[in-house]
Amino acid sequence: MNMVTLATTLQKKKEKTELILRNIFNLPPVPKAIKEALDLLSSPKTNNFQLSHVISTDQGLVTKILTIANSPLYGLQRKVTTIDFAILVLGYHELKNIISVLSIVESFKNKTDQYLDQKEFWLHSFITGTASRRLAEDLDFPNEGEAFITGFLHDMGISVIHRFMHSSFIEIHNLVNGSGINYQEAELEVLGMTHQQIGYYLFEKWNFPDQVCDVILNHHNPEKSANNKMLTSIIHLADYMTQKLEKGKSYWDKDIQLNLTELSNLRIRNQEEADKFIIGYEELFNNQVEAVRYLN
Numbered sequence: 244m245n246m247v248t249l250a251t252t253l254q255k256k257k258e259k260t261e262l263i264l265r266n267i268f269n270l271p272p273v274p275k276a277i278k279e280a281l282d283l284l285s286s287p288k289t290n291n292f293q294l295s296h297v298i299s300t301d302q303g304l305v306t307k308i309l310t311i312a313n314s315p316l317y318g319l320q321r322k323v324t325t326i327d328f329a330i331l332v333l334g335y336h337e338l339k340n341i342i343s344v345l346s347i348v349e350s351f352k353n354k355t356d357q358y359l360d361q362k363e364f365w366l367h368s369f370i371t372g373t374a375s376r377r378l379a380e381d382l383d384f385p386n387e388g389e390a391f392i393t394g395f396l397h398d399m400g401i402s403v404i405h406r407f408m409h410s411s412f413i414e415i416h417n418l419v420n421g422s423g424i425n426y427q428e429a430e431l432e433v434l435g436m437t438h439q440q441i442g443y444y445l446f447e448k449w450n451f452p453d454q455v456c457d458v459i460l461n462h463h464n465p466e467k468s469a470n471n472k473m474l475t476s477i478i479h480l481a482d483y484m485t486q487k488l489e490k491g492k493s494y495w496d497k498d499i500q501l502n503l504t505e506l507s508n509l510r511i512r513n514q515e516e517a518d519k520f521i522i523g524y525e526e527l528f529n530n531q532v533e534a535v536r537y538l539n
């Protein structure tokens with residue numbers, strides 16, 4: 244195939260994928276308790292009692308909020324054992340970040356099959372999100388909440404392919420395993436788009452802040468981010484750390500390369516410094532995985 248035909252084929256595949264994405268423009272229904280909690284968190288008249296009551300009707304939501312609040316990478320000083328206490332220590336703003344992220348992840352969740360284990364995928368999102376928040380704090384990035392949200396949602400494109408383009412998901416999977424090309428190349432080959440572009444497409448349509456969309460688009464190539472190099476580098480590093488430390492890693496990221504040039508934004512200058520930096524988080528990552536072992 245010559246270059247022109249190749250570009251046209253890619254464009255055609257991209258258009259087909261975008262058509263599917265346009266049809267899922269409206270988010271799938273959000274679980275009831277999550278929706279009610281988000282409504283309450285947006286209303287100035289809400290009190291802690293109402294909020295706690297609504298959240299408590301969904302035991303899965305309670306467990307997940309407590310797990311996040313108690314995550315060692317999240318870094319709260321005191322153990323959070325009840326929703327009432329979680330509301331107090333996290334505050335409405337942080338709680339809204341957590342519940343928004345959970346609502347998106349939950350509403351896109353598909354059933355586990357041999358191609359994607361939902362628990363593993365959740366763990367990858369969760370660890371990347373909490374680690375990004377911690378890195379933001381440690382590296383003096385001013386908006387930790389944004390780091391958490393973006394880290395948690397960085398790979399949503401993968402979840403969307405699994406749920407809404409399942410046969411393409413299998414095709415990509417088989418292509419990687421059969422021909423040895425990497426996931427990025429296989430995604431382009433099958434869908435004309437990468438999972439980063441798919442995530443970007445949807446979050447843009449849902450009017451997420453520009454920084455969040457930009458980071459989702461560039462999390463594998465932080466050098467391409469125009470205005471958010473530091474946040475993109477933080478998510479990129481957190482994502483890489485899950486591979487390097489082998490905690491909460493996603494097999495879809497197995498070929499991920501650490502971009503050292505951009506890490507200078509984080510005051511890390513070479514591979515040796517990066518390795519040393521990452522090892523410093525090993526124990527935290529271990530504790531983190533231990534803390535969510537029983538979550539489903």
Ligand SMILES: [Fe+2]
Nearest residue numbers: 397398462463
């Ligand atoms: Fe990714």
Ligand SMILES: [Fe+2]
Nearest residue numbers: 398482493496
């Ligand atoms: Fe990832």
